[in-house]
Amino acid sequence: MPSLRVMIIGGGIGGLCLAHGLRRAGVPVTVHERTEARTDWLQGYRIHINPHGARAVEACLPPEGWKTFLDTVPADRAGFGFTTEHLRDLLRFPATEVGDGHYGVSRIKLREVLLAGLGDDLRTGHEFVSYAVSGDTVTAHFADGSTDTADVLIGADGANSRVRAQLLPHAAGRVDTGIITIAGRHPLPAATLPRVLTDDVNLVIPARRGSFFTAIWPGDDPYVLWSFSDLASALPPPANVDLRRLVLERTTGWAPALRDLVAGSDTPNALRIRSAIPVKPWPTGRVTLLGDAIHNMTPMAGVGANTALRDAELLARALTRPDLLPALRDYETEMLGYGFAAVRRSLRNARQGASPNRLGRAAFRTMLRTVDALPPIRRRMGAQLGQ
Numbered sequence: 001m002p003s004l005r006v007m008i009i010g011g012g013i014g015g016l017c018l019a020h021g022l023r024r025a026g027v028p029v030t031v032h033e034r035t036e037a038r039t040d041w042l043q044g045y046r047i048h049i050n051p052h053g054a055r056a057v058e059a060c061l062p063p064e065g066w067k068t069f070l071d072t073v074p075a076d077r078a079g080f081g082f083t084t085e086h087l088r089d090l091l092r093f094p095a096t097e098v099g100d101g102h103y104g105v106s107r108i109k110l111r112e113v114l115l116a117g118l119g120d121d122l123r124t125g126h127e128f129v130s131y132a133v134s135g136d137t138v139t140a141h142f143a144d145g146s147t148d149t150a151d152v153l154i155g156a157d158g159a160n161s162r163v164r165a166q167l168l169p170h171a172a173g174r175v176d177t178g179i180i181t182i183a184g185r186h187p188l189p190a191a192t193l194p195r196v197l198t199d200d201v202n203l204v205i206p207a208r209r210g211s212f213f214t215a216i217w218p219g220d221d222p223y224v225l226w227s228f229s230d231l232a233s234a235l236p237p238p239a240n241v242d243l244r245r246l247v248l249e250r251t252t253g254w255a256p257a258l259r260d261l262v263a264g265s266d267t268p269n270a271l272r273i274r275s276a277i278p279v280k281p282w283p284t285g286r287v288t289l290l291g292d293a294i295h296n297m298t299p300m301a302g303v304g305a306n307t308a309l310r311d312a313e314l315l316a317r318a319l320t321r322p323d324l325l326p327a328l329r330d331y332e333t334e335m336l337g338y339g340f341a342a343v344r345r346s347l348r349n350a351r352q353g354a355s356p357n358r359l360g361r362a363a364f365r366t367m368l369r370t371v372d373a374l375p376p377i378r379r380r381m382g383a384q385l386g387q
Contacts, residue, residue, distance in 0.1 A: 003028055006319060007140055007150035009128045009163050011035075013107075014291035014308030015156030016114035019121060021060030021316030030148060031118065032126040032140065047110070048215075049073070051101030053306035056313035062117070069113050073105040078200050078216060080382070082368050085206035087196065087255040090368040097382035106219060110305075123148075128162055131287060138286050152319065152328075153287045156308075159274070161293035172277040174296055177347065179273040179354045181229040181299070182243050184265035188222035192260050197224055204258065205365060209234065210250065211353030212258065226261050229273070229300075231354045238270035273298050275347045278340045284329040290315060295339035300353060301346035311335050 004027055008015045011033030022029040049057070058066045081092035115122070127143035131153055138153040155163025159174060188198060196202065197214055204212035210230035217223050228247045235246070247262050262268075276296040291308030314331055321327035352364070371377050 004152065004319060004324070005029075005150040006152045006154065007032065007138065007148055008154045008156050009140065010155070010157035010161075010293070011115075011122065011124075012156060012158060012291065012308070013110060013114065013305050014312050015154070016111070016118070017056060017060045017309050017312035018154065018156065018290060018316055019118060020062070020065065020114065021312055022319060023118075023121065024060065024062055025316060025320045027319060029121055030150070031122045032128060032142065032148065033122065033124050034127040034143075035124060047105060047107055047305050048302045049103040049105055049110075049309075050303065050306045052303075053309040054101050054103060056306075056309035059313045060316055061113070065113060065116060068116065069110075072109050072113055073103045073219075078104070080201045080203075081196065082203050082205060083196075084365070085204055085212070085251070085254040085258070087194070087204075087257060089372070090205065090365050091372040091378065092200075093378065093382035097379050104215070104217060106217060109219065128157060130166060131163065133286055136286070151286065152324070154290055154315070155287065155293045156290040157293055159276075159292045159296040161289065163287065164289055164293050167287050167289065168279060168282060171279050174274040174276050177273045177275055177298060177350055178232050179229055179298075179350050180232045180235055180238060180270055181227050181273055182238065182247055182268050182270045183225065183227040184244070184247075184262065184268035185217075185223040185225055186261050186265045188216075188218075188224060190224070190260075190264065192257070192264070193224065194257050197257060197261060204254075205353075205361065205368075206254070207361060207365075208358060209354070209356040212251070214261065224261060226265065228262075229350070229353055231356070232272065234356070243268040243270055273300075273350055275350070276340075276343050278343070279336065281332060281336060284325055284332060286324075286328075288315070288328055288332060290335075294335070295343050297343040297346040298350040299346070300349035301342060303342050303346065307339055307342050310338070 006022055006027055006029045008019055008031045011031050015031055019029050019031050057069055079093055079095045082090040129141045129143055131138055131140045137149050137151060139147050139149045140153060141147050155161050157163055202214045213227045215225045244262060248259060251259055275298050290311045297304050314334060318327040318331040371381060
């Protein structure tokens with residue numbers, strides 16, 4: 001029986017992880033990425049790898065790649081706190097109460113690990129245009145006129161996936177949630193910032209509106225990442241204002257340390273938050289989807305990259321089964337279940353964080369204080385953080 005050939009469109013985190021998983025299983029694979037240079041992808045802030053994501057990376061990478069991952073990224077042993085805008089704790093989990101298997105990693109470092117060792121299986125400068133299925137093969141067409149043929153094509157080409165647009169033309173894609181997030185980085189060390197901001201992850205829940213998030217990156221270029229989120233209707237168009245000044249205006253009266261974090265940061269960026277619309281199962285064929293190409297989500301649950309990595313591990317196992325189409329159907333069924341559960345959770349978090357409903361905020365803050373007073377419940381909740 002000839003070996004299965006797999007083609008992956010898109011060289012993001014999920015697609016690269018899948019490529020490693022297939023190579024480790026002896027399945028021939030090619031990854032087609034539209035950008036010309038590997039350095040084009042090396043951008044972005046710190047991301048959190050949870051136990052699901054870590055297990056997927058370990059399962060897919062060769063042993064030396066997993067060792068490089070462990071050597072490259074620090075174990076994320078930070079605590080996690082919910083606080084008021086005055087940095088008064090509502091609920092705080094010390095690092096000892098946060099479950100194992102968490103890692104803080106920059107996108108740069110993670111991609112460097114996932115790019116290593118792919119060699120000629122990674123083909124850059126290939127902008128995907130369309131595919132055609134003929135019998136048991138799929139042919140991909142690229143903007144430069146070239147083609148490639150395989151037995152299975154995987155769309156891992158991100159939130160604006162062209163593979164999804166052709167496979168599921170009826171799917172609505174993404175919707176604008178009506179929320180804007182402004183994010184920046186404050187370099188470390190910083191003598192003016194308290195330990196709670198330089199050691200722990202924090203979600204600030206102000207009494208009135210919006211939300212504020214902080215996290216640390218302790219790598220070679222350490223910094224504190226912060227983000228401020230609110231309804232777009234409550235903010236001026238980001239392109240027309242000084243974003244740092246805007247956040248400082250919206251945080252007037254907050255803890256001086258939070259305002260120092262904003263004032264001392266690099267130039268912030270603004271992002272309109274979008275979320276995928278749930279997709280019903282489709283007839284399984286030789287083309288399927290992975291990661292943001294199917295279940296793009298808001299960053300407010302911190303599980304987008306982890307869900308793509310989970311897809312990669314699950315799909316790699318499916319593609320080693322002899323019953324190809326049933327295996328792909330099983331993958332799609334399971335992936336759609338947990339993937340859109342994560343989409344719903346992240347969208348709920350985003351809407352709650354931006355809601356101006358003061359009564360709802362007061363109730364949530366009271367609930368957090370109650371959990372903080374009940375150690376067994378607090379420990380159980382801490383063990384599930386970021387899952």
